[in-house]
Amino acid sequence: xxxxxxxxxHVAHLAxxxxxxxxxxxxxxxxxxxLMYMDILNGVDTAGIQPMTHAISLxxxxxxDTEKESLGAEIALExxxxxxxxxxxxxxxxE
Amino acid sequence: MQYEPVIGLEVHAQLLTKTKIFxxxxxxxxxxxxSNTCPVCLGMPGVLPVxxxxxxxxxxxxxxxxxxxxxxxxTWARKNxxxxxxxxxxxxxQFAHPIAEAGYIDIEIGGAKRRIGITRIHMEEDAGKSIHxxxxxxxxxxxxxxxxxxIEIVSEPDMRNTDEAxxxxxxxxxxxxxxxxxxxNMEEGSFRCDANISLRPKGQKExxxxxxxxxxxxxxxxxxxxxxxxxxxxxxxxxxxxxxxETRLWDVSQCVTHSMRGKEEAHDYRYFPEPDLVPVVxxxxxxxxxxxxxxxxxxxxxxxxxxxxNIPPYDAGVLTASRALADYYEEVVRLCERPKxxxxxxxxxxxxxxxxxxxxxxxxPVPPAALAELIGIIGDGTISGKIAKEVFEGMWKSGxxxxxxxEEKGLVQISDTTELEKIVEEVxxxxxxxxxxxxxGKDQLFGFFVGQTMKATxxxxxxxxxxxxxxxxxxxx
Numbered sequence: 045x046x047x048x049x050x051x052x053x054h055v056a057h058l059a060x061x062x063x064x065x066x067x068x069x070x071x072x073x074x075x076x077x078x079l080m081y082m083d084i085l086n087g088v089d090t091a092g093i094q095p096m097t098h099a100i101s102l103x104x105x106x107x108x109d110t111e112k113e114s115l116g117a118e119i120a121l122e123x124x125x126x127x128x129x130x131x132x133x134x135x136x137x138x139e
Numbered sequence: 140m141q142y143e144p145v146i147g148l149e150v151h152a153q154l155l156t157k158t159k160i161f162x163x164x165x166x167x168x169x170x171x172x173x174s175n176t177c178p179v180c181l182g183m184p185g186v187l188p189v190x191x192x193x194x195x196x197x198x199x200x201x202x203x204x205x206x207x208x209x210x211x212x213x214t215w216a217r218k219n220x221x222x223x224x225x226x227x228x229x230x231x232x233q234f235a236h237p238i239a240e241a242g243y244i245d246i247e248i249g250g251a252k253r254r255i256g257i258t259r260i261h262m263e264e265d266a267g268k269s270i271h272x273x274x275x276x277x278x279x280x281x282x283x284x285x286x287x288x289x290i291e292i293v294s295e296p297d298m299r300n301t302d303e304a305x306x307x308x309x310x311x312x313x314x315x316x317x318x319x320x321x322x323x324n325m326e327e328g329s330f331r332c333d334a335n336i337s338l339r340p341k342g343q344k345e346x347x348x349x350x351x352x353x354x355x356x357x358x359x360x361x362x363x364x365x366x367x368x369x370x371x372x373x374x375x376x377x378x379x380x381x382x383x384x385e386t387r388l389w390d391v392s393q394c395v396t397h398s399m400r401g402k403e404e405a406h407d408y409r410y411f412p413e414p415d416l417v418p419v420v421x422x423x424x425x426x427x428x429x430x431x432x433x434x435x436x437x438x439x440x441x442x443x444x445x446x447x448x449n450i451p452p453y454d455a456g457v458l459t460a461s462r463a464l465a466d467y468y469e470e471v472v473r474l475c476e477r478p479k480x481x482x483x484x485x486x487x488x489x490x491x492x493x494x495x496x497x498x499x500x501x502x503x504p505v506p507p508a509a510l511a512e513l514i515g516i517i518g519d520g521t522i523s524g525k526i527a528k529e530v531f532e533g534m535w536k537s538g539x540x541x542x543x544x545x546e547e548k549g550l551v552q553i554s555d556t557t558e559l560e561k562i563v564e565e566v567x568x569x570x571x572x573x574x575x576x577x578x579x580g581k582d583q584l585f586g587f588f589v590g591q592t593m594k595a596t597x598x599x600x601x602x603x604x605x606x607x608x609x610x611x612x613x614x615x616x
Contacts, residue, residue, distance in 0.1 A: 058407055060221060097214040097236070097412050103420035106192035109156050112163025117173040120181060120282070130172040131279035134223040137269060 046079035047072060141341040142376065144369050145349075146304045146334060147296035150311055151289050152321040153265065153329040154197045159286035160264050161188030161231065166288075168327055172281035180286035182226030188415055194288040195419055197320040198238050198262050199429045201290055204314050204436055205257050207242030212420050213261075215413035223280050224267035232291075234410045237261035238419065244314070245438065246306040255307045256295030265289050296335065296346065301365040305358055308332060313437045317462050325356050332361055337382070338372045347372075347382065352396060354388045364389040368396055440465055448478035457486050463500035464490075467507055474511030481514055488531050504538045505531070513541040521545065522552045525598050554601040556608070559592075562600070563608045566591045577613060585609065 052072045056063055063071065121127035126134070159166055162179035178186045202209050216234035242257035267285035269278050292311060298304045312330055315321040323330045337349035352368060355361045367389075372382050387396040435443070437459050444455040444465075458468045464485070471481045489510065493503060513534065517527050522545055533544040545551055553559055566588060567574055577584040592605050 054407075055409075058219070058409065098417050099414070100417060102417045103212070105189060105417050106195070107163070107189045109158050109191050109193040110163065111158050111165050112177070114164045114175050114177050115181075117171055117176070120173045120176045126277070128277065128279060130174075131270070131281055132173070132223070133277045134269075134280055135278070136276050137223060137271065137278045 045076060046083075047075050140377070142338040142369075142373050143299060143341045143343075144301075144336060144338055144365075145296045145346050146298035146301075146336050146365065148294045148298070148304060148307060149333045149335070150292045150294075150308070151265075151331040151333075152201075152292065152315050152323075154194055154288040154290060154320055155322060156191055156193045156197070156288055158191060160191050160194050160262070160288035161286055164286065168329075170283055172279075173283060175283045176285070180226070181282060182228070182285075188231065190416060190419070191288065194262055195238070195421070196429055197288075197318075198260060198290050199421060199426060200318050200320055200433060201292070201315065202239030202242065202260050203426070203430050203433060204318060205239075205242040205244050205260070205292070205311075207239035207257060207260055209239050209421050209426055210236055211422075212236065212418050213238040214418045215416040216410045217413050218408045218410055220408060222266070222269075223278060224269045224282070224285065226267070226282060226285060230264060230266065231413055231416070232263035233261035235412075236418075238421070244307065244310050246303065246310055248302055248306055253297075253303060255297045255303070258293045258295050260290055260292050263289050263291060301362050301369070304334065304365055305362050308358060308361060310437075313460070317434060317437055319434075319462075325358070328356070331356070334361065334365060334368075336365055336368050336372070338369065338376060347376075348384050350382065350384070350396070351386045352389060353386060353399070354390075356391075360389060360391055363394060364396060367394065371396065434462070448472060448482070450478055450482045454479075454482045454486060457490075458482060461500070467500050467503075470507035471511045471514070474508055475514040475518075477514055477518060480517070481511070484510060484514060484531075488528060492531075492535050504536075505534050509534055509540055516541060516545065523598065523600075523602055525593075525602075526552065529598075551599070552601050553596055553599050554604055556604060559596075559600055559604055560608055562595050563588075563592055563605065563612055566595055567612060574613075585613070588613070 049068055049072045052068055052075060053063075056068075056071075117130045121130070121132065124132050126132070153166075156166060158164060159175075159180055162177050164175045164177050164180055167175065179188055199209060213233055214236045215231055217229040218232050218234070219229045221228055237259045239260040240258065242260070243254050244257065246253050246255060265284050265287040267280055267282040269280050271278050294307065298307060312323050315330065316323040321329060325331070332355055334352040334355070335349045336352065337347035339345065339347045350368060350372070352364050355364045368387070375382050386399040388399050389396050440459045441452075441455045444450060444459060445452060448455075450458075457464075459465045467489075468481060468485045471485060472478050475481055489503070489505065492505075493500070510531075513527060513530060516522055517524055522530060529548075530541050530544045533539065533548065534541055537544070539547075570588070570591060573584050573587055577588075588609050589602070589605055592609070593600055593602070
């Protein structure tokens with residue numbers, strides 16, 4: 045076992061996901077098989093190889109500091125369930 | 140028991156780019172809420188962030204100026220947490236490989252130098268702004284700030300008292316503003332500081348449990364919050380208790396820190412490499428180009444002012460507090476070639492009028508050339524130092540040259556010995572009683588006669604000649 049049901053529950057909570065008892069079992073077992081596969085990969089000799097941080101071996105993709113037209117508040121708020129005076133209204137965050 | 144504070148600071152500085160870090164939206168402050176937004180900074184699915192090159196340049200500038208090692212390759216990461224002002228559910232930041240590490244800045248308190256280590260500098264995006272209203276069951280979110288570029292500068296826990304912390308902050312602030320990469324406005328949040336502080340028994344090596352302080356939006360608040368926290372933690376330790384590790388908010392209205400509850404889990408950020416952004420690679424050539432374009436930094440300028448102009452350290456400190464003021468002073472000195480008198484005028488009347496009128500250096504009605512001319516005519520005896528203050532006031536109000544003011548108001552100094560001799564004689568004649576007392580040995584009355592003569596000439600008499608004449612006349616019986 046590489047991951048316990050409690051850990052799965054914790055990660056689900058951090059991601060604000062609600063799982064049923066059955067789903068917790070299922071994901072625990074699936075995640076375990078993924079992590080166990082990592083153990084196989086860990087067996088590969090990688091001595092002297094730089095760790096990758098990206099799938100493409102490319103660096104320095106930049107844009108210049110030039111302004112582009114923004115959407116504007118009206119369009120930005122179009123999909124918001126609760127647009128109040130140009131703001132996104134959300135349930136109160138602090139008491 | 141004696142306790143020693145251990146302080147480390149994290150500074151977030153908003154970079155003065157025109158556009159956000161990963162999209163072309165404007166970074167202007169104070170616009171209509173949510174007007175500077177686009178699918179990238181709103182966190183819409185399927186969009187791709189593209190890095191603003193200027194952000195990298197600015198971060199490298201700061202890294203060089205704080206003696207950091209620039210990492211040839213640095214990478215991006217996602218820091219995951221939920222908050223309404225973070226539309227993507229993660230902040231793009233640098234984690235495992237920041238752009239720069241292991242630097243320092245030197246601070247000086249009362250002549251004693253201290254070196255404060257800088258752990259790392261990394262680039263990241265700012266979050267939006269949430270507004271809370273006590274009476275409403277809602278919070279309101281403005282995403283204009285979401286995606287504004289930041290650099291975070293993390294210090295080593297090297298500071299041992301609140302003075303050191305504030306000095307370090309001021310130096311950092313000064314460098315950022317000198318480099319013109321941050322406007323340094325603490326109230327608007329373009330320069331923000333969080334502090335980690337713990338106490339340990341004096342002499343102990345291990346650090347104590349720290350509290351993280353937030354919400355301090357001025358240097359004074361940082362100092363007060365740290366001072367409060369030292370008292371609070373000392374009281375807990377002296378009472379035999381333990382300081383809990385927590386985040387606390389500075390409450391400026393009550394001058395206390397409050398625990399910020401319910402953040403325990405928020406520290407599980409599950410960082411992982413950002414797949415949407417490729418690494419940043421800084422070649423030696425690029426780094427050298429940026430280095431060569433750096434302006435003179437405040438510390439270097441201060442040293443140069445001391446040696447080149449031979450002015451006191453205090454003067455050098457005041458004059459180099461901003462680049463604009465230092466440039467103004469240097470231009471005055473270049474034109475009048477009297478560094479100390481120029482320093483007195485710039486630090487004295489010039490700054491006083493400027494502050495009174497709440498103007499920036501560039502808005503001053505007295506340009507450097509006019510002040511240099513004024514110092515010139517004091518030096519050649521055309522006007523006295525005292526009259527010069529009146530002339531300066533005239534220059535400030537009218538924008539005219541000192542020469543014009545002197546002529547208009549008839550303020551030319553009287554250096555004609557014959558003319559002054561006559562006036563001195565009249566003064567002595569009019570003050571016979573004092574003259575007798577003086578001759579009877581009351582030497583301190585000399586100043587009285589100088590004063591009377593100056594008064595009789597409306598302050599225009601050349602004080603040096605008046606002194607000589609009086610000495611001569613008074614010694615005659």
